[in-house]
Amino acid sequence: MQANDPIYIAGHRGMVGGAIKRKLETLGYQNIITRSSGSLDLRKQEDVDAFFAAEKPAYVFLAAAKVGGIYANNTYRAEFLYDNIMIAANVIHAAWKYGVTKLQFLGSSCIYPRMAPQPVKESFLLTGTLEQTNEPYAIAKIAGIKLCEAYRDQYGCNFISVMPTNLFGIGDNYHPQNAHVLPALIRRFHEAKINNRASVTVWGTGTPKREFLFADDLADACVFLMQHYNEKEPVNIGKGEDLTIRELAEYVKDVVCYEGELIFDASKPDGTPRKLMDVSRLRQLGWKHSISLKEGLVMAYRDFLQQHQFKLQS
Numbered sequence: 001m002q003a004n005d006p007i008y009i010a011g012h013r014g015m016v017g018g019a020i021k022r023k024l025e026t027l028g029y030q031n032i033i034t035r036s037s038g039s040l041d042l043r044k045q046e047d048v049d050a051f052f053a054a055e056k057p058a059y060v061f062l063a064a065a066k067v068g069g070i071y072a073n074n075t076y077r078a079e080f081l082y083d084n085i086m087i088a089a090n091v092i093h094a095a096w097k098y099g100v101t102k103l104q105f106l107g108s109s110c111i112y113p114r115m116a117p118q119p120v121k122e123s124f125l126l127t128g129t130l131e132q133t134n135e136p137y138a139i140a141k142i143a144g145i146k147l148c149e150a151y152r153d154q155y156g157c158n159f160i161s162v163m164p165t166n167l168f169g170i171g172d173n174y175h176p177q178n179a180h181v182l183p184a185l186i187r188r189f190h191e192a193k194i195n196n197r198a199s200v201t202v203w204g205t206g207t208p209k210r211e212f213l214f215a216d217d218l219a220d221a222c223v224f225l226m227q228h229y230n231e232k233e234p235v236n237i238g239k240g241e242d243l244t245i246r247e248l249a250e251y252v253k254d255v256v257c258y259e260g261e262l263i264f265d266a267s268k269p270d271g272t273p274r275k276l277m278d279v280s281r282l283r284q285l286g287w288k289h290s291i292s293l294k295e296g297l298v299m300a301y302r303d304f305l306q307q308h309q310f311k312l313q314s
């Protein structure tokens, strides 16, 4: 990737796409192409075709998707399958048709079997049954991986896939129901603090384990792999360390300085019991994260306060 190569970031207004854009700009890449979903709906094949024909990107980061936490995945099952399949199919097909030099597809750790042995290796894909709450999203993400592999096998396209663990960071979604656990808890603890509530309810039993990577670390890994990785096999991106949801809730409680009690609502789904990434492939390639969970939480809480402030004023 040269400084003047045209690079398209699909999903640049999102948490991950935004972090990739900041990283590329810091490194001096000057020809970054972006479109909001309002100006280019990636579910529409003709529009995607016309965009690739006109802009002719050489590199593509495919970070646009319908994204959400366990509740959103389980509730909007049709959109999580339809939108994500259409986005992946349209962009990957157009990347082949218009001769993109290299494309990177972002999948997710939820593509792996629910009860996969831990830590989860890339080779465990399609070896067991998926977690029900996010099966539609996972099926769409698996289709994206397989599209990259098929266009590589048949046409020699340099399309790679990366599988990020659970993420959080600047520009995250703090919606009370639709968000992922970490931003949802930041909001719930903050609101409990300012309203002097005696307790905060955390969904599920608190026993599932998750791994959390800050989005700027993820973006660093994505750019690193775009520069250095050219193989068919997906690459897990994570830290290789996890904690229980109860432990996470205690961390968030500390960062927000909330002093009340935690209550666990076991009527809410736990989802996958554990999905710790095996990151040995990424480590062998020479990449490791640099932002700790505690550092990331402090930055995320600041981001929440800024977004919240903005909403109060607007």
Ligand SMILES: NC(=O)C1=CN([C@@H]2O[C@H](COP(=O)(O)OP(=O)(O)OC[C@H]3O[C@@H](n4cnc5c(N)ncnc54)[C@H](OP(=O)(O)O)[C@@H]3O)[C@@H](O)[C@H]2O)C=CC1
Binding pocket: 010, 011, 012, 013, 014, 015, 016, 017, 035, 036, 037, 038, 040, 041, 042, 043, 062, 063, 064, 065, 066, 067, 083, 087, 106, 107, 108, 109, 164, 165, 166, 167, 168, 171, 172, 173, 180
């Ligand atoms: N967040 C997480 O914990 C994880 C995320 N990932 C993956 O990382 C990628 C980015 O996720 P994240 O940044 O968190 O998600 P966000 O929801 O923050 O951003 C998603 C982006 O996708 C764009 N988008 C959605 N639908 C369309 C559409 N129909 N046409 C064009 N653009 C669309 C949106 O554009 P606009 O803003 O213009 O509407 C938005 O900017 C996704 O592929 C996701 O699956 C993987 C693992 C974990």
Ligand SMILES: C[C@H]1O[C@H](OP(=O)(O)OP(=O)(O)OC[C@H]2O[C@@H](n3cnc4c(=O)[nH]c(N)nc43)[C@H](O)[C@@H]2O)[C@@H](O)[C@@H](O)C1=O
Binding pocket: 067, 068, 069, 070, 071, 073, 108, 109, 110, 133, 134, 137, 165, 166, 167, 177, 178, 179, 180, 181, 182, 184, 185, 201, 202, 203, 204, 208, 210, 245, 268, 269, 270, 271, 272
């Ligand atoms: C990244 C990944 O994200 C999704 O999977 P998930 O890891 O299960 O995501 P989650 O962050 O929503 O939940 C993690 C855990 O946390 C618990 N939990 C507690 N309290 C809240 C809470 O308030 N909100 C949420 N959302 N969860 C909560 C919750 O019950 C669960 O046990 C996939 O659908 C899929 O989209 C995907 O790829």
